[in-house]
Amino acid sequence: MGGPNNLFEVELFLKNMFNDPLILTIKSPFMRKMVANMIANSRLESAKSNYKHIGSKSPLVELTFKLTKQLQALDSTRFYTYAMRYTPPFSDSVAMELKNKNINKITLFSMYPQYSNTTTLSSVRDFLRALKELDYNPEIKIVENYPTDSGFIESCIEKIKETNKNFGDFILFLSAHSIPKRMIDLGDPYKNEIEQSAKALKEALEFQNIYFKKIIITYQSKIGPVKWLEPSTADMIKKYKDSNIMIYPLAFSIDNSETDYELEIENRHLAQNLGIKEYVVCKCPNYSTTFAKAIINLINSTKKDIKDAKI
Numbered sequence: 001m002g003g004p005n006n007l008f009e010v011e012l013f014l015k016n017m018f019n020d021p022l023i024l025t026i027k028s029p030f031m032r033k034m035v036a037n038m039i040a041n042s043r044l045e046s047a048k049s050n051y052k053h054i055g056s057k058s059p060l061v062e063l064t065f066k067l068t069k070q071l072q073a074l075d076s077t078r079f080y081t082y083a084m085r086y087t088p089p090f091s092d093s094v095a096m097e098l099k100n101k102n103i104n105k106i107t108l109f110s111m112y113p114q115y116s117n118t119t120t121l122s123s124v125r126d127f128l129r130a131l132k133e134l135d136y137n138p139e140i141k142i143v144e145n146y147p148t149d150s151g152f153i154e155s156c157i158e159k160i161k162e163t164n165k166n167f168g169d170f171i172l173f174l175s176a177h178s179i180p181k182r183m184i185d186l187g188d189p190y191k192n193e194i195e196q197s198a199k200a201l202k203e204a205l206e207f208q209n210i211y212f213k214k215i216i217i218t219y220q221s222k223i224g225p226v227k228w229l230e231p232s233t234a235d236m237i238k239k240y241k242d243s244n245i246m247i248y249p250l251a252f253s254i255d256n257s258e259t260d261y262e263l264e265i266e267n268r269h270l271a272q273n274l275g276i277k278e279y280v281v282c283k284c285p286n287y288s289t290t291f292a293k294a295i296i297n298l299i300n301s302t303k304k305d306i307k308d309a310k311i
Contacts, residue, residue: 001119002084003058003256009087011046014040016086022122037099050261060191060256067287075296079103085123089129099136107303108142109295111150113251114193115288115310118179124311140306143298147193148200151294155285156201157208160248163280170244172212173236174198176251178228178257191229197250213243221258237270245271253291255284
């Protein structure tokens with residue numbers, strides 16, 4: 001969905017995010033924009049403060065750029081690029097670049113392993129809008145989700161192994177970005193796909209003789225008063241304060257403010273205050289060779305026509 005490249009883009013990011021009809025489901029565009037601006041303005045200074053703790057920008061754009069370079073190095077048969085939903089590079093400029101290159105076949109690859117209307121659908125619709133406005137009609141294929149893909153799962157395990165811990169001493173939290181529960185009630189498959197990923201990861205860990213005291217799914221980043229998916233990561237940290245905790249950000253393929261600030265700084269502070277002896281946050285796959293190879297394999301083996309996608 002993107003992340004601010006600097007502190008000046010934090011306001012743009014917040015306003016674009018909350019003005020997304022798949023995020024803030026107010027039917028009237030005028031009312032939605034007004035409410036979005038109110039929410040963004042109320043959160044602006046605290047959001048800027050958070051970003052200042054992680055270099056005054058999101059790591060997302062730079063890491064995604066490095067991933068495209070890794071993909072290009074591994075596969076010269078395609079041109080790899082990326083588009084963001086709420087901050088540059090926007091779909092409009094990326095679509096224009098592809099049109100100017102006379103590219104007539106495009107594969108859209110979701111950076112969200114688990115499908116949700118709030119992320120995958122929103123991003124795909126935005127890119128298709130950009131194509132339509134340019135009167136640009138390439139052939140479109142898509143990889144819209146891959147919750148149990150073996151290459152993706154292995155890229156997760158690789159990052160868990162990189163912590164070099166005695167895993168049997170830890171409870172593993174598989175922390176995913178939460179969404180409002182009513183979206184699940186309306187048919188969003190996100191929760192089910194998170195559970196599929198968790199099951200596949202647990203089985204793959206056991207196959208490699210990697211065992212934790214316990215593995216649990218938790219949800220983070222809730223905002224507002226409505227009911228969101230639970231249990232929250234913070235509440236589970238409190239519940240298991242007498243244990244060592246390792247967190248793997250299951251729903252993110254690239255590190256961002258939710259991993260680098262919320263998990264690594266904010267929740268670490270909570271863990272320290274609770275007296276937790278060891279609190280470890282794993283990195284996302286980012287631009288690892290394992291993840292890049294998984295992406296290429298998914299494109300080669302599972303892409304489908306856009307008309308068959310959940311849009």
